[in-house]
Amino acid sequence: MRDEEFALPVSVQYHFSTRFRVPAKKAYERCTSFDPSDHALMGDENAQRKITRITDNTIILTDIFHTQSGEVEKQKLVQLYPDQMFWTSTHLTGPNQHSQFLYQISAEGDEASRLEFKANHLEYPKENLDKARVKMLAEKLCKEDSDAWKLLAKAMAKDLSK
Numbered sequence: 001m002r003d004e005e006f007a008l009p010v011s012v013q014y015h016f017s018t019r020f021r022v023p024a025k026k027a028y029e030r031c032t033s034f035d036p037s038d039h040a041l042m043g044d045e046n047a048q049r050k051i052t053r054i055t056d057n058t059i060i061l062t063d064i065f066h067t068q069s070g071e072v073e074k075q076k077l078v079q080l081y082p083d084q085m086f087w088t089s090t091h092l093t094g095p096n097q098h099s100q101f102l103y104q105i106s107a108e109g110d111e112a113s114r115l116e117f118k119a120n121h122l123e124y125p126k127e128n129l130d131k132a133r134v135k136m137l138a139e140k141l142c143k144e145d146s147d148a149w150k151l152l153a154k155a156m157a158k159d160l161s162k
Helices: 024-031 131-160
Strands: 010-020 048-055 058-067 070-081 086-093 100-107 113-123
Touching (some): 010 131, 024 100, 024 113, 024 131
Antiparallel strands (some): 010 113, 048 058, 058 070, 070 086, 100 113
16 A cells, blocks of 8 residues: 655745835834734734734734634744844744744835835645746735735824824
């Protein structure tokens, strides 16, 4: 009897940049002020988030999303570097376990800032993916993540203009 074959995990790397119409420090504070209601903004109003502070700069986020297939839980280790306006998010559990995302906020003058985002998304496909399919997946994920951050940028500008 032959062992069942499994596809190899695939590292999907992509990056993008998004401009915020708010000062860098305010952008960093808003992006790293994790809140249980954060997912309503990102498109899943029924998502749940538990925040566990390990230290001032180390957080574990436990997110539960509701999908057509049922609930999906992800645990992420977030490391904050406030002096550099930088943070990382590493998936500890969930469908993209061991994926890592890097975030850097930089000033663009006194009233604007920019997010530089880099992703090393680990995909665990049911079948092996060729280079063309990996490239298509990278483009899809990049667009989805970039669109979500553009929504956050608009909301942040609106909230901070009040």
